[in-house]
Amino acid sequence: MSNTVIKIENLSKSYLLKHQQTERYSTLSETLVKKTRSVFNSKNSSNKTVEEFWALNDVSFDVKQGERVGIIGRNGAGKSTLLKILSRIVAPTKGRITIDGRVASLLEVGTGFHPELSGRENIFLNGSILGMNKQEIQRKFDEIVAFSEVERFLDTPVKRYSSGMYVRLAFAVAAHLEPEILIVDEVLAVGDAEFQRKCLGKMKDVSGEGRTVLFVSHNMAAIQNLCDKAVYMKRGEVQMIGDSEKVISTYLKGSSANAEMNLADRNDRSGNSAIRFSSVELKDTSGNILAAFQSGKDAVLNLKFDRIKGKEIKNLHIAVAFDDEFGQRISHMNNEITNEIFNSIPDDCNEVEVHIPRFPFKHGLYTFSLYATVNGELADWLNEAGTIDVESGDFYNTGKQLPDGQGKFLFQYNFKLPSKF
Ligand SMILES: Nc1ncnc2c1ncn2[C@@H]1O[C@H](COP(=O)(O)OP(=O)(O)OP(=O)(O)O)[C@@H](O)[C@H]1O
Ligand SMILES: [Mg+2]
Incomplete structure (x- = not known):
């Protein structure tokens, strides 16, 4: 079609994962696991294996001029990888983009x-990368500075900026230098709520001027508000594409259908x-299965496990950690901290329960x-x-x-007055 501005055809990206080497994507718990393992398996810790991992697998779709497309999916689904390929920061392994x-x-x-x-020099540098001449950039300069609200720091090297300031300026530059296609990963999450609102508004304006926007976010309200079309990615593949409301609801259902999550097949x-x-x-505390918890309602998390037949389970230590939709660790439950390690588990028992009084998270997906x-x-x-999935409830x-x-x-x-009054 004549007004297609991005054509993605059978795009795949593989990474070679070297095991037992320092990896970029390690979390604290991963490091702990590796340390623990190296203590127990010190003899065979030298066997390095290389695994091919497909971060994107046969992704195809088109984006038309002026469309605002949201890209959603769980952590590790391949969203950022796709944006990096479209921005030509990373090369695809297979397939092509036009x-x-x-x-x-x-x-x-x-x-x-x-x-x-x-900051000032970076504005000019970015403008010239986008093919603008000095006068054109100069014309936009004041707008960029006003939007970013970092005027006082314009002559400071950006390496001294806080991450919030950095994102403010970077967004202002990207959005104002008249690109035909604006690609935004969820870096906006770094800014405060007011700045996020301002950015969403600006992205709407940009597309109103006939320019195209691709936006990755875990904030479903922002995607719904900004994007007419959404792409739901799952494990490197496009799971669904279409009207954002429908795609978001499928994504959220898909996630909460995990309420009875089967983990046996996970490798x-x-x-x-x-x-x-x-x-x-x-x-709930009466044993009814729920699709979601509700803030303020007593909750029970039931964890079932397989065990080796006839083998005793001693000193069972369990931890459950929660992250929000931005991947921020919210909290962590751990029976070591509460002195509730199970010294031994009966032979015919294959489940434990965590009782959480008045579930303390706000609505959202964790x-x-x-x-x-x-x-x-x-x-x-x-x-x-x-x-x-946590639904709103009457916590107070x-x-x-x-x-x-x-x-x-x-x-x-x-809230109280001191007792002397
Ligand atoms: N340079 C790399 N080397 C190895 N693996 C990588 C590299 N970059 C990304 N990956 C892996 O590719 C997969 C997709 O990553 P990507 O960053 O695209 O996910 P995402 O959908 O953006 O996730 P998030 O929502 O957490 O930002 C992940 O499993 C990630 O660990
Ligand atoms: Mg990402």
Whole structure:
């Protein structure tokens, strides 16, 4: 079609993962696991293996001029990889992309700007990369500075900027230098709520001028508000593409259908399998299975596991960690901290329950990871084992809600005058 500005055809990207080497994407728990393993397996720790991993697998779709396309999917689905290929920062392994127009991208902090140059110099540098001459950039300069609100720091090298300032300027540059195609990864999450709103508004304006916007975010409200079309990615593949409302609802259902999450088939796990988590269910205190927890309602997380027949399970230590939709760790439950390690588990028992009084998270989608050791050895560790949907509830029994933008966590407190009054 004549007005197609981005054509993605059978795009795939593979990475070679070298195991037992320092990896870029390691979390604290991963490091702990590796350390634990190296203590127990010190003899065979030298066998390095290389695994081919497909971050994108046969992705095809078109974007038309002026469309605002949202890209959604769980952590690791391949969203950023796709944007990096479209911004020509990373080369595809297979397939091809055809782009008709100048692209400005705002990816992770660290791309696009030269750290040693000042904010002012970076504005000119980026403009010239986009093919603008000095006068054209000069014309846009004041607008960029006003939007970014970093005027006082214009002559400071950007390496001294806070991440919020950096993103403000980077967004202002990308959005104002008249690219034909604007690509934004969720770096906006770094800015405060007001700046995020301003950016969403600007992206709407940009597309109103006939320019095309591609936007990755875990904030479904922002995607719904900005994008007419959405692409749902799952494990490197396009799962669904279409009207954003429908795609978002499929994505959220797909995630909460995990409420009875079957984990038995997951291979991306570590441990000696003395126990192996097999499924997770959300329940209420009467034992009814739930699709979602509700803020303020007593909740039970039921963890089922497979075990080696006839083998005793001693000293079962379990941890469950929760992350929000931006991948920020929210909290962590751990029976070692509460002095509730199970000294031994009856032979016919293959489940444990975590009782959580008055579930303390605000509405949203949370990812959790599971970790277990038996007798001091890592038994099973599953990163991003599943997601938990939390619906709004009356945590304070007042019928009132904590406003959005005021954090994720709800806790009990009381306002009082000091006792002497
Ligand atoms: N340079 C790299 N080397 C090895 N693996 C990589 C590299 N870059 C990305 N990956 C892997 O590719 C997969 C897709 O990563 P990507 O960053 O595209 O995910 P994403 O959908 O943007 O996730 P998130 O929502 O967490 O930002 C992940 O499993 C990631 O670990
Ligand atoms: Mg990403």
